[in-house]
Amino acid sequence: MMSRVFEPTLLDGKAALITGGGTGICRGIALAFAAHGCDVAITSRKIEHLEPTRDELRARGVRAAAKAADVRDAAAVAGMIAEVAAELGRIDIVINGAAGNFICLAENLSPNGFGTVVDIDLKGTFNVSRAALPHLKAQGGTVVNISATLPYLGTIGQSHAAAAKAGVDSLTRTLAVEWGPHGIRVNGIAPGPIEGTEGVRRLTTEKSRASALTSCPLGRMGTTDDIANAALYLASDAASYVNGVTLVVDGGLWLRSARILGED
Ligand code: COA
Numbered sequence: 001m002m003s004r005v006f007e008p009t010l011l012d013g014k015a016a017l018i019t020g021g022g023t024g025i026c027r028g029i030a031l032a033f034a035a036h037g038c039d040v041a042i043t044s045r046k047i048e049h050l051e052p053t054r055d056e057l058r059a060r061g062v063r064a065a066a067k068a069a070d071v072r073d074a075a076a077v078a079g080m081i082a083e084v085a086a087e088l089g090r091i092d093i094v095i096n097g098a099a100g101n102f103i104c105l106a107e108n109l110s111p112n113g114f115g116t117v118v119d120i121d122l123k124g125t126f127n128v129s130r131a132a133l134p135h136l137k138a139q140g141g142t143v144v145n146i147s148a149t150l151p152y153l154g155t156i157g158q159s160h161a162a163a164a165k166a167g168v169d170s171l172t173r174t175l176a177v178e179w180g181p182h183g184i185r186v187n188g189i190a191p192g193p194i195e196g197t198e199g200v201r202r203l204t205t206e207k208s209r210a211s212a213l214t215s216c217p218l219g220r221m222g223t224t225d226d227i228a229n230a231a232l233y234l235a236s237d238a239a240s241y242v243n244g245v246t247l248v249v250d251g252g253l254w255l256r257s258a259r260i261l262g263e264d
Contacts, residue, residue, distance in 0.1 A: 009035075009036040009037035009038075010036040010037075010232055010236040010237075010238070011033055011036040011037055011038035011093070011232070011235065011236060012036070012037035012038070013037065014037075014038045014039070014090075014092040014093060015038065015039040015040070015041070015063075015084075015088040015089065015090045015091055015092055015093070016030075016033050016038050016039070016040050016041070016091070016092065016093035016094070016095060016235070017040075017041045017043065017081065017084050017091050017093070017094050017095070017128070017132060018030050018033075018040060018041070018042050018043070018094075018095040018097060019042075019043050019044070019071055019094075019095065019096055019097050019098035019124070019128055020043075020044055020097035020098035020099060020146075021040070021041075021042025021043065021044070021050070021053060021095070021097065022042055022044050022049035022050040022051075022052070022053045022054075022066070023044075023049055023053070023197075023198060024194070024196075024197040024198050024199065024224065025097060025146065025191060025194055025197060025199075025224055025227045025228075026042070026095060026097035026098075026146070027042075027053050027224070028223075028224030028225060028227060028228040029095055029097070029224075029227065029228045029231045029232075030042055030053060030057060031053075031056060031057065031060070031228070032225070032228035032229070032231070032232055033093070033228075033231075033232070033235070034057045034060040034061075034062045034064070035060060036232060036236075037062065038062060038093070039062045039063040039064065039088045040057050040062060040063075040064050040065075041064070041065040041066070041067060041084040041087070041088060041091075042054060042057075042064070042065070042066055042067075043066070043067045043068070043069050043071075043080055043084075043098070044068065044069075044098060045068060045069075045070050046068060047066060047067075047068040050066035050067075050068070051066055053066070054066035063087070063088055065083075065084055065087045065088060067080045067083060067084060071096075071098045071120060071123075071124030071125075071127055071128055072119045072120055072123060072124055072127070073127075074127045074131070077124075077127045077128055077131050078131045081128070081131045081132055081135070085135050090135065090138065090139065091132055091135035091136060091141065092136070092139065092140075092141045092142070093141060093142050093143075093144070093235045094128060094129060094132045094136065094141070094142075094143045094144070095143075095144050095146065095231060095235075096124070096125040096128055096129065096143065096144070096145045096146060096168075097146040098120060098121075098124050098128075099120060099121050099146065099161075099199075100116060100117050100120040100121065101117060101121075101158075101160075101161045101199065101202070101203060102202065102203075103157040103158070103202075103203055104157055104160070105156070105157055106159040109159065109160060113160065114159065114160045114163075116160075117160040117161050117164050118160065118163065118164045118167070120164075121161065121164035121165060121167075121168060122164045122165075122167040122168055122171070125145050125168050125171060126171060129143050129145075129171075129175060129186075133179070133182075133184075136179075136182070136184050137182045137183075137184065139183075140182070140183030140184060141183075141184050142184060142185045142186070142187070142234070142235050143172075143175065143179075143184065143185070143186040143187070144186075144187055144188065144189060144231055144234050144235055145168050145169075145171065145172050145186070145187070145188040145189075145246075146188070146189055146191070147165045147168050147169055147172070147188045147189065147190040147246050148161065148162070148165040148190055148191070149190045149192065149248060149250055149253070149254040150162040150165055151163070151165050151166035151169070152254055152257075153254070153257050165190075168188065169188060169190075169246050172186050172187060172188040172244060172245075172246055173244045176243045176244030177244065180243055180244075185234075185239070185240075185242065185243045186243065186244065187234045187239070187242060187243065187244065187245050187246065187247065188245070188246035188247065189227060189230050189231060189234065189246065189247050189249055190246050190247070190248045190249065190250065191222060191226075191227050191249050191250060192212075192216070192221070192222050192248075192249065192250025192251055192253045192254070193209070193212050193221050193222060193250075193253070194221065194222040194223065194224055194226070194227060195221040195222065195223060196223075196224065197224070200221070209221070212253060215253060215256040215257070216250070216251045216252065216253040216256065217251060217252035217253070217255070217256060218251035218252060219251075220251065222249060222250065222251060226249055227249055230247055230249045234247065
């Protein structure tokens with residue numbers, strides 16, 4: 001193995017599987033994990049979304065794998081996880097980041113549209129976590145589910161994604177309790193709007209971004225580093241007694257979503 005220049009590190013000697021790891025928030029997590037000595041496998045539906053990030057990971061001196069698999073397809077997920085475990089030798093950390101979303105009012109949303117997002121976000125999280133369990137059990141491990149603050153209030157145009165993420169948070173709590181005795185911690189992260197991501201490009205307008213900046217107590221959008229640092233914390237031994245929580249990383253934005261009386 002190539003020598004690493006990052007010692008001492010938080011995740012040295014570990015291996016992580018990161019779904020949706022080619023782009024956006026999860027690319028940031030993958031690069032941060034690699035900087036802390038972690039071998040990383042990234043997966044998404046399209047291999048061309050993964051290859052540039054895989055090459056960046058390798059340039060950081062860790063082993064990196066890129067695998068195309070649709071998290072909705074349990075058989076494909078099982079095959080992908082077997083390949084990752086064979087290539088990296090172990091899986092200590094699973095980041096469930098693969099997600100699909102668009103804005104659509106419930107009255108205009110087809111049953112298949114609703115089901116598609118639930119299948120990717122919620123069933124995908126279940127499929128990947130369940131298939132990775134034997135590898136996590138082998139030496140104790142951890143799962144971090146990427147969630148959202150959408151279900152905390154009624155979010156217009158997000159019936160599908162809010163329901164899916166509420167389900168993800170429920171799964172986080174149940175798996176934390178079921179898998180804790182195996183030495184496996186299961187937690188989540190609920191990011192606010194993160195600048196430069198596909199989510200912000202697809203799901204916000206100039207007006208809604210300006211409104212988020214005004215409302216956010218910290219007065220800024222999040223960065224992929226903000227989320228990567230939260231994931232580093234939850235995945236590392238620094239969080240060894242943290243189990244079953246979803247950490248909101250949004251600068252306090254959702255708390256300001258309720259109107260203050262007398263405010264425009
Ligand atoms: N508005 C309303 N319905 C939509 C929609 C939109 N913008 N996009 C997809 N749907 C519906 C489709 O109409 C279809 O339902 P139907 O068969 O009743 O017409 C259903 O969702 C499945 O769509 P399809 O495009 O066949 O599914 P897919 O598996 O190829 O992709 C998504 C589904 C949700 C992932 C797709 O929007 C996508 O590829 N998004 C880009 C990636 C992404 O969302 N990233 C996350 C950003 S936060």
